[in-house]
Amino acid sequence: MLSALLLIPFAGALGLLCWPGDLATERIRRAALALLGLQLLWSLRVLLAFDPSEAGMQLQESFAWVDSIGLDYRLGVDGLAMPLVLVNTALTLVSGICTRDLSQRPRLYFALLLGISGAVNGAFLSENLLLFFLFYELELIPLWLLISIWGGANRGYAATKFLIFTAVSGVLILGAFLGLSLFTGQADFSITPVTSAQLGMGTQLVLLGALLIGFAIKIPLVPFHTWLPDAHTEASTPVSVLLAGVLLKLGTYGLLRFCLGLFPEAWALLSPWLAGWAAVSVLYGSLAAIAQRDMKRMVAYSSVGHMGYILLAAAAATPVSMLGAVFQMVSHGLISALLFLLVGVVYRKTRTRDLEVLRGLLNPERGLPFTGTLMILGVMASAGMPGMAGFISEFLVFRGSLAAFPLATLLCMVGSGLTAVYFLLLVNRAFFGRLAVTPPGDPVADARLEVRLPGVALRETLPAMALATGVIALGLVPLGLGRVSEQTTTAMAQLPAVVAGLQAGGLLP
Amino acid sequence: MTAAPRSPKPPLTYNGGMPGRDDLVETLLAGRTLLADTPDHLLQVVDVLESYGEVLDAYSINLIYQAEKQFLNPFPVFRFLDGDHSPAKIWRHLIHDRINFEYAEYCQKAMLWHGTGGLDAYLDSEAFAVNCAAIVARKTGRDPLLAALNPLFPQFLAELIRSAATTHALGQFWRVMSDLFIDLARAERDGQVNSIPTLVTFLKDGLVAAAGAPITYAVEIGGDRFWVLPPEAGLSFLADVAVPYVEAVFLRGTPFLGTVSFNAQAQQISPDLAKFTYGALYADPLPTMGSGIPPSLLMQDMYRHLPERLRQWYLGVTRGEGDMRVKICMSFQKAMFCVTNAAIAGTFPHPLSGTDPAQREANRTYAAAWAERLCVARTDCLDDPG
Numbered sequence: 001m002l003s004a005l006l007l008i009p010f011a012g013a014l015g016l017l018c019w020p021g022d023l024a025t026e027r028i029r030r031a032a033l034a035l036l037g038l039q040l041l042w043s044l045r046v047l048l049a050f051d052p053s054e055a056g057m058q059l060q061e062s063f064a065w066v067d068s069i070g071l072d073y074r075l076g077v078d079g080l081a082m083p084l085v086l087v088n089t090a091l092t093l094v095s096g097i098c099t100r101d102l103s104q105r106p107r108l109y110f111a112l113l114l115g116i117s118g119a120v121n122g123a124f125l126s127e128n129l130l131l132f133f134l135f136y137e138l139e140l141i142p143l144w145l146l147i148s149i150w151g152g153a154n155r156g157y158a159a160t161k162f163l164i165f166t167a168v169s170g171v172l173i174l175g176a177f178l179g180l181s182l183f184t185g186q187a188d189f190s191i192t193p194v195t196s197a198q199l200g201m202g203t204q205l206v207l208l209g210a211l212l213i214g215f216a217i218k219i220p221l222v223p224f225h226t227w228l229p230d231a232h233t234e235a236s237t238p239v240s241v242l243l244a245g246v247l248l249k250l251g252t253y254g255l256l257r258f259c260l261g262l263f264p265e266a267w268a269l270l271s272p273w274l275a276g277w278a279a280v281s282v283l284y285g286s287l288a289a290i291a292q293r294d295m296k297r298m299v300a301y302s303s304v305g306h307m308g309y310i311l312l313a314a315a316a317a318t319p320v321s322m323l324g325a326v327f328q329m330v331s332h333g334l335i336s337a338l339l340f341l342l343v344g345v346v347y348r349k350t351r352t353r354d355l356e357v358l359r360g361l362l363n364p365e366r367g368l369p370f371t372g373t374l375m376i377l378g379v380m381a382s383a384g385m386p387g388m389a390g391f392i393s394e395f396l397v398f399r400g401s402l403a404a405f406p407l408a409t410l411l412c413m414v415g416s417g418l419t420a421v422y423f424l425l426l427v428n429r430a431f432f433g434r435l436a437v438t439p440p441g442d443p444v445a446d447a448r449l450e451v452r453l454p455g456v457a458l459r460e461t462l463p464a465m466a467l468a469t470g471v472i473a474l475g476l477v478p479l480g481l482g483r484v485s486e487q488t489t490t491a492m493a494q495l496p497a498v499v500a501g502l503q504a505g506g507l508l509p
Numbered sequence: 510m511t512a513a514p515r516s517p518k519p520p521l522t523y524n525g526g527m528p529g530r531d532d533l534v535e536t537l538l539a540g541r542t543l544l545a546d547t548p549d550h551l552l553q554v555v556d557v558l559e560s561y562g563e564v565l566d567a568y569s570i571n572l573i574y575q576a577e578k579q580f581l582n583p584f585p586v587f588r589f590l591d592g593d594h595s596p597a598k599i600w601r602h603l604i605h606d607r608i609n610f611e612y613a614e615y616c617q618k619a620m621l622w623h624g625t626g627g628l629d630a631y632l633d634s635e636a637f638a639v640n641c642a643a644i645v646a647r648k649t650g651r652d653p654l655l656a657a658l659n660p661l662f663p664q665f666l667a668e669l670i671r672s673a674a675t676t677h678a679l680g681q682f683w684r685v686m687s688d689l690f691i692d693l694a695r696a697e698r699d700g701q702v703n704s705i706p707t708l709v710t711f712l713k714d715g716l717v718a719a720a721g722a723p724i725t726y727a728v729e730i731g732g733d734r735f736w737v738l739p740p741e742a743g744l745s746f747l748a749d750v751a752v753p754y755v756e757a758v759f760l761r762g763t764p765f766l767g768t769v770s771f772n773a774q775a776q777q778i779s780p781d782l783a784k785f786t787y788g789a790l791y792a793d794p795l796p797t798m799g800s801g802i803p804p805s806l807l808m809q810d811m812y813r814h815l816p817e818r819l820r821q822w823y824l825g826v827t828r829g830e831g832d833m834r835v836k837i838c839m840s841f842q843k844a845m846f847c848v849t850n851a852a853i854a855g856t857f858p859h860p861l862s863g864t865d866p867a868q869r870e871a872n873r874t875y876a877a878a879w880a881e882r883l884c885v886a887r888t889d890c891l892d893d894p895g
Contacts, residue, residue, distance in 0.1 A: 351521065364798040365832035435795050437521050448889045450523040450839075451795065455828040 001046060001059050002075040002125050005085065008039045009092075009118030013111040025106040029099065032110035036093040039117065043089040050082055052483045055491035057127060070187040071134075074127040079488025080256060081124040083326055083481055084249055087333040088124065090470075091245040092117035094463045095238040098341060102150075109150060112142035113238075120246055124253060129177040129189035132258075136250060137170050143239070143247065151234040158227075158234035165217050165227040172214030173254070176207045180262065183207075196263045197499055204266035211259050212274075218251030219307045222281040232300035237344025240296065244303050245337035249329050252310045256325060256492065260314055264495040267317070274315035275401070275408035281308035282415035289422040295346065295353040298426055299339045302382060305415050306332050312405070312412050313397040317496065321400025322489035323482060324393055330481060331381070331389030331474060338378045338467040345371045345460060346430070349453050350437040355426060360435035366451055372431040374464050379423035381471045384416050388475035525889030533880035533888075538872060540861050543850045543883075544843050545892045546705040549822075553840035554708060554847055555697045556819035561841065562690030563814035564807065565683040568613040572680030576673045580728045581648050581655060581666065608813070609806035613679070619757045621675045623782055626753030628678055628724070631742050632671045640736055641667045647730045674737050677726040682750045685722065689715040694816075705847065712851035720747035720855070751852070759849060760882060762788035765803055789845045790886040794838035808834040811841065842890050853879050 012035035016028060023031075051058060057076030065073040077085065095113060102109055115138070122135030140163070148159035181187060184198050196204055217224040228248075232240050260267045267274075285305025292298040306328070313325035346361065347353050349368060362372040381388035384395075394416055401409045435451045474481060528536065536543060544550055571591055578592060579585040589610045590598055601607055624632075631637055645666045649656040659666055693711055696702045702711050723745060726738040738744055764778055764787050779785065789804070798805045812834055815823075823829070823836050854861075858875055859868035 351518075360795075363795060365828070365835045366795055434793070445524065447793065448525070448527075448887065450525070450889075450893070452519070452521055452523060452827050455831045 001049060002061055002077060004042050005039065005046065005089075005121040005125065006075075006118050008035055008042060009114040009121065013114035013118065016107055016111045016114070019107075023107065025102055028106045028110055029096070029102070032114060033093070033096050035114060036089070036096050036117065039121075040089040040093050043085050046077065047082060047086060047484070050077060050484065052079065053487060055079070055487040060127065062127070065131075068187075069130070070128075070181065070189040071130040072128045072190070073131060074190070075122075075125040076127045077125055079485035080253070080326060080492070082484050083330050084124045084253055084333075085121055087249065087330055088117060088120045088246045091241060091333060091337050092120075094245075094337060094341070094467065095241045098241065098344070098460075098463045099236075099238045100460075105149065109146070112146055113242075115139075115142045116146075116242060116247075120250065123250055127191060129180075129191065129258070131189075132254075133170070133174050133177060136173065136254075139247065139250070140166050140170065143243070146239045146242075147231060147235045150236050150239070152236075153234075154230075155234040158230040161227045162231045165220075165224070169214045169217035169251075172210045172217075173258075176210040176214065176258075179203075179207045179210070191257065191261060197265065197503060201266060201269070204263050205270070208259055208263040208266045208270065211254070211262075212270075215251045215254040215259065218254065219248055219310075220251070220304060221277065221307060221311060222284040222304065225281075225285070225304045228304060229297045229300040232340070233294060233296050237340060237347070240340040240344070241337045244300070244340055245333040248303060248307060249333060252307060252314075252325070252329050255311065255314050256322070260317060260492060260495065264499045267314075268496040271315040271317065272405065275312055275405035278308045278312035278315060279408040279411035279415075281305070281311065282412045283418070286415045286418035286422065290418065290425065292422075293355045295343045295355060295358075295426060295430065296340070298355070298422060299336065299343060302339075302419060302422065303332070303336050305419065306336075306382070308415065309394060309397045309412060312401050312408060315408075316401035316404040317493050318400045318404060319486075319490040319493045320396055321404075322493045323486055324396025324398075324400050326485040326489055327389070327393035327396055327474075327478065327481060331393040331471070334467050334470050334474065335378055335382045335390055338374070338464055338471060339382065341464045341467065342371055342375045342378060345456055345464070346375075349456065352437060354439075355429045357439050358430040358437060360431070360433045362431040363435040363451075366453060367431075367435050368453065368456055370461055371456055371464075372427075374461070374468050375431065376427055377468050377471070379427055381475070383420040383423055386475075387472070389471045389478075390475070392475055392478040523893060525891065525893045527888050528884070528891070530877075530880045530884040533883050534873065534876045537850075537853060537876040537879060538861060540854070542705045542709050543846045543888070543891055544705050545894075547894055549894045550705055550843060551697070551703070551708065552819065552822055554705070554844045555694055555702070556816040556822075557811065557837060557840040558690040558844050559694035559816055560811040560814040560819070560837075561844070562687045562694070564608060564810040565687035565690065567608045567810075568610065569680045569683040569687055571608075571610050572613055572617065572676050572683070576677035576680060576726065577728060580673055580730075581644075581652070581669055583652075583654055583658075608810050612803060612806035612810065613683075614676075615763075615803045615806075616754075616758050617672070617676050617679050619761070619763050620679060620753060621672055622763065623753070623757040623761050623785075625756045627744055627749030628675065628738075628753055631738070631744060631749075632674060634742075636739075636742065637671075637737075638667070640739070641670050644670060644728065644730065644735045644737070647733065647735065651731055670737060673728075674726055678724050678738065678744075678750045679754065681724055681726075682746065682754055685715075685719045685746060689719075709847050709851045709854065712848055713855040716747065716751065716851055717855045720745065720751075722746040724750055747856075752856075755849065755852060758788055759790050759845060760788040761785035762791065765801055786882075786885060789842065790849060790883070792838075792842065792887065794835055794842060794887075794890075797835045797838045804838060805834065808837045808841070811837050839890055839893070842887055846888075846891060849883075 016031065046059065049059060057078050060076040062072055062074035065071050092113060119135045119138035123132055126132035126135060144159050144163045147162060148155050151158060177189065180196065181189065183203050184195055220228050231243060235243060282305045285301050285308060289298045289301035289305065292301060309328050310325045313321035343353060346368065350358060352358060361367045362369050381390040384390045398409055398413055434447065436446060437451055438449065440446055571589060574591050575588050579588045587594060590602060645659060649659050655666060693702060696711055702708050723740060724738060725740050727734050727736045761782060762785060792804060796802050797808050823833055858871045861872060863869065
């Protein structure tokens, strides 16, 4: 069943690339959307088959692939992977839907989109470290191409920077996985926490450090974040949606699955420092967002800040905080995708994202009032307003982390307050006041300038409406996601204690 | 996303030219029109004034009804129903399937507040006070609530009567203007009006013809008739109502919520009402339909009565149906410049064709006074075809 989540996108991508003859852009788009829709439906089928009462991997599929190096094709899904697979399949479809006016190479574009989706599914479902690494690297090149071919004016720089950072991330992760195998003397790359317990704490810390930095680049956490704002600024809207909504989650998923999952003891030792790192990342991301005048960079920096909450939750590693981490991954996926979609609409209509230029976009007839309304909803959700997804996730993270790391949690709460500051700045500057889309000059002339923005068609807003509905639904009815993930996150939170107990009982060296 | 070479995108902004003070003086003295003479302008102005005429007809009927039938009614909850209290009418009122009479009241209050011209002078006169006292005496004898209020607030009822007088006078003024605008549309269809200059001339002739029409107002209380604005007050259409209306609504206006009202706290609004520039000729059409923007009500009303020809024309520009009310407001502003143009042309102290230097100088002084005010108005719309 899980293999279909790889088969549909990869076979679809291959089919699109190899289809004989010329295909019109719209036909290619429709075919890709059909495949992405099928993939989403299949992920819902997996959800129906998923048993939330079980903490471990389910619906497993495996066969020995390259046995000699420990590379097994082994897939499984648990309460951590299930929501992320759903977010991936949903947001890739959204990304495909909001791809319009594609000027060149539509076949390659949609094939890459499908390829990324399949690779991300593979990474989330892998039960083998090498298989995870394979899929982790597999999404790298398509994304690099998506930025460097369909990006903005400075796309070459941004794409190369992304490639270098993420390649280093991959090297560190692979190094850690190989190191684990080397030091334990096993060629088994399955995900088992007890493996690392055979190692000394020093070795564990070195390997965990490599993994941490590798995933911190991907998430990204300060100071490894500098590729993200550039990548977002130059990426087209659909790619930004994927990048923020899905691809960053590979990093946070890795943090929970591999850093905490493989090295629970070392993780427990480092956790106070990690909580401090989380607070620095949250505050830095938020303060940097305040200083931005490009809407997209502001949203990108908000991602840097909000990813810090997941590190805090993982550092605390309590059942509540771990559940909060999953909620934060899902809600950030939906909210950031929504915000990037809306920034994309603003840019398409006004030809600028400059907060020093844009004014009054909530103007009822000549502005972008519905886009503005959704933007206000999105920023409220991001700032953690009750009734929306952001509130649930931030509440769970803070509630679960406060007892373990009070200072770091309080600083992260300040970051949550700062989210309201920078997003209110965004909304106030761009959406309130007299409508304007040109740089301010003469006040009299500006006050007279007639603005003739093209309207936003319903079809352009539908993806954002769907995401906004998801954000509210998750905020009002969080129980569904809670049920899916709770058993797994609770089990993960108990890992350090379980390993310590096994060691105390003499069952582990 | 990189775009392939396509047809150039249309500009997102339009910056209309603004004639300077001297240009305006020369335009007015030469008898040229302020608004550029184009077929699109003619279509917009004629049709928007036709819809305005329909709306003014309803406003006029209601204002006169309010002043006569709701006179000193302390709870005039049914004042917008024009005396028709049928369930169907009340239902349409409740679901807002109706004209926004609130806008007429807004204009009436602007006139009362700015209080210029002969009407206002009369409302502060001794003769009016005498009439008022008689009306109050009769009314308080029949209404215990008013009888209780009057000694506590002696100026309250007098002020309500001033408000009613302004309401009635505005109703009479709009009666004339409504007929004039409907006639204009008919004249355009008949071919008599085929350009902006002929349109301005038509309006000027209409205003001049009605200039001397008397403005009177009487109420009936307990079977007796009481004059509020008696014939002997000598109030006339042009000097005592039309000119104060232009001053209050076209020029000065009121800073309203949603644009500049909160700027009063920052001392950005002049304490001198005469320096106000918030009227129709200065208004920014873009915020139309924003909350707290009263002209939005008028634009909604005009939208209800929009001639099909203008509606079709609007559908072809900018957002079509999506920004119809902003476009109506822009066309309306152009139309108001034409009406102002006609009023100025009709009130020059001397004929523009005269050769007497003293008369020419008087005309120039008059034109300069108008140009002084118009040069900071929204004249950028005058050469905008869209």
